[in-house]
Amino acid sequence: MNKLLEIRDLHAVVDGKEILKGINLDVNAGETHAIMGPNGAGKSTLSAVLAGRENFIVTRGEVWFKGKNLLEMPAENRAREGLFLSFQYPVEIPGVSTVNFLKTAINEHRKYSGKPPYPPGEFLKMIREKMEWVGIDSKLLNRSLNEGFSGGEKKKNEIFQMAVLEPVLAILDETDSGLDIDALRVVANGVNRLKGPGNAVIVITHYQRLLDHVVPDVVHVLHDGRVVKTAGKELAIELEKKGYDWIKQQSPGEN
Amino acid sequence: MSTEQINSDLSAIFREARKPLRVNSNELLDRHREEAFLHFIASGIPEKTEEYAHADLLPAFDRDYHLMLRPPRLKVNPDALFTCNVPGLDTRVRFTVNGWTARVDEPLELPGGVVICSLPTAAERYPGLLELHYNHHAGKRDTLASLNTAFAQDGIFINVPDGVNMDKPLQIVNLMQGNNNNVMSFQRNLAIIGKGATATILACDHTLSDNAFLSNSVTEIALSENASLDYYQVQNQHVEASRINAIFVTQERASRLDANTITLYGGFTRNNLIVALAGEGSECNLHGMYLSDKKQRVDNFTSIEHAAPGCRSNELFKGVLDDSAVADFTGRVIVRPGARKTEAYQANHNLLLSDEARVNTRPQLIIDADDVKCSHGATVGQLDDEAMFYLRSRGISEAEARLMMMFGFAHEIVGRIRLEPLREQIDNLVDKRLRGELTKCYNCVRHCKKTS
Numbered sequence: 258m259n260k261l262l263e264i265r266d267l268h269a270v271v272d273g274k275e276i277l278k279g280i281n282l283d284v285n286a287g288e289t290h291a292i293m294g295p296n297g298a299g300k301s302t303l304s305a306v307l308a309g310r311e312n313f314i315v316t317r318g319e320v321w322f323k324g325k326n327l328l329e330m331p332a333e334n335r336a337r338e339g340l341f342l343s344f345q346y347p348v349e350i351p352g353v354s355t356v357n358f359l360k361t362a363i364n365e366h367r368k369y370s371g372k373p374p375y376p377p378g379e380f381l382k383m384i385r386e387k388m389e390w391v392g393i394d395s396k397l398l399n400r401s402l403n404e405g406f407s408g409g410e411k412k413k414n415e416i417f418q419m420a421v422l423e424p425v426l427a428i429l430d431e432t433d434s435g436l437d438i439d440a441l442r443v444v445a446n447g448v449n450r451l452k453g454p455g456n457a458v459i460v461i462t463h464y465q466r467l468l469d470h471v472v473p474d475v476v477h478v479l480h481d482g483r484v485v486k487t488a489g490k491e492l493a494i495e496l497e498k499k500g501y502d503w504i505k506q507q508s509p510g511e512n
Numbered sequence: 513m514s515t516e517q518i519n520s521d522l523s524a525i526f527r528e529a530r531k532p533l534r535v536n537s538n539e540l541l542d543r544h545r546e547e548a549f550l551h552f553i554a555s556g557i558p559e560k561t562e563e564y565a566h567a568d569l570l571p572a573f574d575r576d577y578h579l580m581l582r583p584p585r586l587k588v589n590p591d592a593l594f595t596c597n598v599p600g601l602d603t604r605v606r607f608t609v610n611g612w613t614a615r616v617d618e619p620l621e622l623p624g625g626v627v628i629c630s631l632p633t634a635a636e637r638y639p640g641l642l643e644l645h646y647n648h649h650a651g652k653r654d655t656l657a658s659l660n661t662a663f664a665q666d667g668i669f670i671n672v673p674d675g676v677n678m679d680k681p682l683q684i685v686n687l688m689q690g691n692n693n694n695v696m697s698f699q700r701n702l703a704i705i706g707k708g709a710t711a712t713i714l715a716c717d718h719t720l721s722d723n724a725f726l727s728n729s730v731t732e733i734a735l736s737e738n739a740s741l742d743y744y745q746v747q748n749q750h751v752e753a754s755r756i757n758a759i760f761v762t763q764e765r766a767s768r769l770d771a772n773t774i775t776l777y778g779g780f781t782r783n784n785l786i787v788a789l790a791g792e793g794s795e796c797n798l799h800g801m802y803l804s805d806k807k808q809r810v811d812n813f814t815s816i817e818h819a820a821p822g823c824r825s826n827e828l829f830k831g832v833l834d835d836s837a838v839a840d841f842t843g844r845v846i847v848r849p850g851a852r853k854t855e856a857y858q859a860n861h862n863l864l865l866s867d868e869a870r871v872n873t874r875p876q877l878i879i880d881a882d883d884v885k886c887s888h889g890a891t892v893g894q895l896d897d898e899a900m901f902y903l904r905s906r907g908i909s910e911a912e913a914r915l916m917m918m919f920g921f922a923h924e925i926v927g928r929i930r931l932e933p934l935r936e937q938i939d940n941l942v943d944k945r946l947r948g949e950l951t952k953c954y955n956c957v958r959h960c961k962k963t964s
């Protein structure tokens with residue numbers, strides 16, 4: 258099997274506090290994983306550590322991405338290697354237009370893989386096509402990145418960026434939160450179009466509703482900085498009914 | 513040299529210059545010299561005064577400068593013309609070199625009866641207008657402006673008659689050029705915008721040679737009832753240039769001023785923007801941006817006087833500072849008794865990229881009326897970590913992410929430029945400036961030489 262991501266005994270601290278306490282997780286190409294777990298479990302911390310946020314300090318463990326040592330790469334190189342994080346709280350960047358930002362990003366990706374910059378005409382064509390996928394208003398392109406976007410627009414913009422950058426591994430951190438039903442379908446559609454035998458998706462969510470559309474192969478439960486349970490897609494349905502208490506009682510070894 | 517020494521040197525220069533000043537000027541300008549010089553010399557070069565609290569003017573004045581008291585034979589390098597070209601923007605261009613206006617092959621009177629000429633020509637042809645306006649707006653408000661009045665001989669004059677919408681923006685290109693000399697100049701401009709008239713003025717300041725320069729210029733602007741003016745000034749000089757640039761504006765009823773002061777490069781820069789909202793319902797929007805690094809100093813001093821009821825002022829200045837650059841911002845707002853329903857908003861935001869860069873920001877609100885809405889705010893911050901990570905997580909390098917964010921920060925000012933071609937040009941210049949690239953379209957070959 259083609260292993261895309263291997264996380265081994267990952268520990269991370271922030272401001273002297275240990276948040277990740279030994280994460281183990283494997284993702285193969287072609288798979289969709291869901292990560293669930295109570296508030297404060299460390300889901301966003303895990304995704305930030307994977308994406309290269311520097312204020313989280315890895316104290317132990319290792320992460321391999323496409324067979325390369327992920328933790329040795331700066332954030333930008335992780336992205337250029339094909340890792341994409343859809344932020345739980347996308348950041349507003351005043352004065353930087355969405356279209357310029359995307360052009361810069363994609364050309365940096367291309368430079369990294371030895372390709373020339375996108376020809377401007379083709380770039381706009383591609384952008385328009387991807388906008389249609391995601392059903393994003395073209396007016397947003399010329400506005401400052403995420404500035405004044407509604408909650409749902411910000412999330413759609415994350416999926417739009419994902420569609421443009423075509424990552425190998427996409428991590429969606431609560432991209433479904435705050436979306437109306439139509440937007441949810443749009444986001445699910447975007448994700449499903451990305452999926453292929455060579456890529457994988459990790460969906461972090463609190464709800465079953467996104468998983469109805471983006472069906473996971475594996476569901477993990479994160480609690481207090483550890484993966485405490487891993488099972489098939491039925492687990493998400495069970496969690497929705499029963500909550501987390503019954504899992505919190507179990508020790509990590511029991512699943 | 514001490515300040516006393518420089519003051520006494522300036523007195524000596526003024527004494528010797530009396531005659532050539534008179535020969536090469538106009539009586540309407542001469543009238544004001546003696547009194548202006550007395551006003552200047554009474555306190556001399558300002559040191560730690562209320563208005564010049566942080567400005568260290570000594571290094572700017574403490575050099576040997578050549579003062580051209582008669583019109584030089586001007587040969588404007590055609591490249592200079594090209595370098596100030598804003599693609600897609602059709603302007604009426606006028607040049608000055610070291611404060612002296614260059615001849616142009618255009619008639620004195622333009623469509624709509626608009627007049628653009630040199631100040632002495634205006635004094636000859638339209639003495640009535642000069643009697644009314646010359647030194648009326650600057651007066652004795654600032655000692656360095658008085659020093660200008662004492663020495664002023666030339667500059668650009670524009671009069672837009674009542675009800676006329678000027679067909680094209682006036683672009684004033686001020687060049688400083690020395691052969692083997694350091695040069696000092698006292699350019700004096702006057703703009704009169706008639707009732708209900710509209711105009712756009714773009715002033716660019718550049719240096720064309722490697723010498724040290726000191727320009728102490730004054731621009732007086734009269735906005736009549738319902739007049740509307742967009743005034744843009746862009747400075748891109750070299751590090752050996754010192755520039756004191758004072759704008760005095762008087763606004764009548766329901767007039768509007770949008771001023772945009774962009775300081776891209778210079779050694780020492782002091783911008784004085786002094787606005788009197790004299791007529792009811794007038795409005796001014798003062799925007800400014802400064803990008804400084806190395807040892808540059810930029811000092812923006814603004815003073816808005818709300819003298820009539822129902823006026824609005826809006827101020828936003830933003831700066832990006834690196835290395836050991838120092839910036840000052842003063843936002844003085846005076847609300848006179850009776851100026852009811854005044855609205856005055858002010859903000860100054862700064863981005864510090866190094867530990868040594870410094871900013872002094874001072875709001876000064878003097879409010880003597882009721883029913884007044886005033887606000888002020890200042891921030892001094894670093895690039896946002898969260899935003900940096902967001903950009904990098906999309907594959908954008910750290911260096912590029914920093915540039916994008918600085919550019920975005922500055923764009924809040926640049927984005928307000930109404931003329932699209934100019935906005936694009938300035939965006940472009942800002943981008944190049946932030947990248948430390950030679951701004952090819954502007955003549956700043958000296959920058960890299962001087963600063964590397």
Ligand SMILES: Nc1ncnc2c1ncn2[C@@H]1O[C@H](COP(=O)(O)OP(=O)(O)OP(=O)(O)O)[C@@H](O)[C@H]1O
Pocket residue numbers: 271272274276294295296297298299300301302303345
């Ligand atoms: N900079 C920080 N300093 C201290 N504690 C932090 C910091 N950042 C995160 N934490 C803590 O780490 C824990 C995990 O946070 P994280 O955001 O990863 O949780 P989560 O599983 O994503 O939760 P949610 O479902 O609410 O999004 C929380 O207790 C949080 O308060």
Ligand SMILES: [Mg+2]
Pocket residue numbers: 300301302345430431
């Ligand atoms: Mg979270």
